[in-house]
Amino acid sequence: MRGSVRKVVSFIVLMGVILVGGKFAGLYGTGPVPVEIHYLLGDPPIAAALEVAFVPVGSAEVAARFETHIISRDVAEKTRLPGGEVRLDITLVAASGTRKTVQRTITAERSAVVRLDLSREQVTP
Numbered sequence: 001m002r003g004s005v006r007k008v009v010s011f012i013v014l015m016g017v018i019l020v021g022g023k024f025a026g027l028y029g030t031g032p033v034p035v036e037i038h039y040l041l042g043d044p045p046i047a048a049a050l051e052v053a054f055v056p057v058g059s060a061e062v063a064a065r066f067e068t069h070i071i072s073r074d075v076a077e078k079t080r081l082p083g084g085e086v087r088l089d090i091t092l093v094a095a096s097g098t099r100k101t102v103q104r105t106i107t108a109e110r111s112a113v114v115r116l117d118l119s120r121e122q123v124t125p
Helices: 002-025
Strands: 032-040 049-056 064-068 074-082 084-093 099-108 112-117
Touching: 032 099, 049 074, 064 074, 074 084, 099 112
Parallel strands: 032 112
Antiparallel strands: 032 074, 049 064, 049 084, 084 099
């Protein structure tokens, strides 16, 4: 009897580890998932710097941030985001320091590649 109880407890613990580990690894649910985002800024690029805050829809807390001064027509970022709908607060910074913030919403799914065309946004100098 004692051996079968030990087996059941071991099985329950193993299932718990798999479920919690899968959640954190982004295998299911809203755990963090790997996402590749391309910010298409045009040729020539419309901004000299880019700042992004990622906020899960339904939350007020910023889940991640991205900032770069290395600008090209296609700025690529690989990150991990909470699975599901995520709002991006994207701040385009002109060489003069002028800032313009735009919002986009994406669906963060495992290994998603997202392309955001920002080339038509006007950042006045």
